[in-house]
Amino acid sequence: MNKKIWLSSPHMGGKEQVYVKEAFDTNWIAPLGPHVDGFENDLCNFIGVQAAAALSSGTAAIHLALILLGVKAGDEVICQSFTFSASANPIVYQGAIPVFVDSECDTWNMCPNHLRIAIKDRIAKGKMPKAIIPVHLYGMPANMKEIISIAVEFGIPIIEDAAEAIGSSINNKPCGSFGVLGVLSFNGNKIITTSGGGALISDNENHINQARFLATQARDAAPHYQHSHIGYNYRMSNVCAAIGRGQMEVLVDRISQRRSNYDYYVKHLGAIDGITFLAEPAGYFSNRWLTTILVDASKTNGITREDIRLALEKENIESRPLWKPMHLQPVFAGTTFYGDGTSERLFKNGLCLPSGSNLDKLDLDRVLNEITKALQ
16 A cells, blocks of 8 residues: 555654753653743744743633633633634633634635624624634634724634644734734644644733643642642643744744645646635735645536545545534534535535645655546
């Protein structure tokens, strides 16, 4: 069998082992330590925010963000429907209620028009939303100008889910720096990884200090273990942060490699009738974490994205449908949704192609060859 081509596998840069060895040599193996501090500083400098808390996952970061904004049981939080479940699950952790909003065609992210409709309708029903969670899917920034304008108009804070978008920007302003709180992920399939991990970032240092407190079991300042608040075991270990410091040193290269993959696919598939890509709006810069296509079966002689996915799978090549919208997920059955079916159409017709920064030309040629055969 041909070697496996993964959708997006970890890609080490070389310095990770140096930082990890330092952690071992100094016996900083337990949670926290100098590499955690260093990694947080690296993130602040790269994204241009005042403070960062390195955590065990991006999901933990969203959970803490909701707590910091006072989201409690029975509250409503507006969340992008077209996303991974980790964007929405922490809402339920708090006993709060997700209200899902559809995507727009230009970015595939939260639609400002439906956002406004949702907020007005929730207010009319006596439910002022406590937060808004837009997501920058696949590295493409959401329409933050319009989303922020609406959020300010109604006085609702934004938790910016930039889990897939470190290095992406709008008019040179980095994703993760638009919201009251920003969320990053360093899961194994992300553009850079700490094995598992995430971060909460903000210009509000008080928020981040409180997040650190809650993430270390909310231990009070006392010689004994004393707790006045419910805490969580959400902090990143010094070893994982050591990996992250090495990854930060190659992040710019990784973004360039991912964007090169996108350019390759567009060059060879972009002219095929029925295959379309998501272009960057003016002023937008996407890290192209994953290259995605839409397949219009009415123009490809009936060939669907599922036909292409199965053809790739048969040849040991991993691809994946776009996210199934949250309002269609069984676990969120019956939740409120505002939209026109855009995210449902994206899910039906969209496919994520192998996009790892460690793919070589032979890998890309092989993927292209199988897609071309499937279309024929």
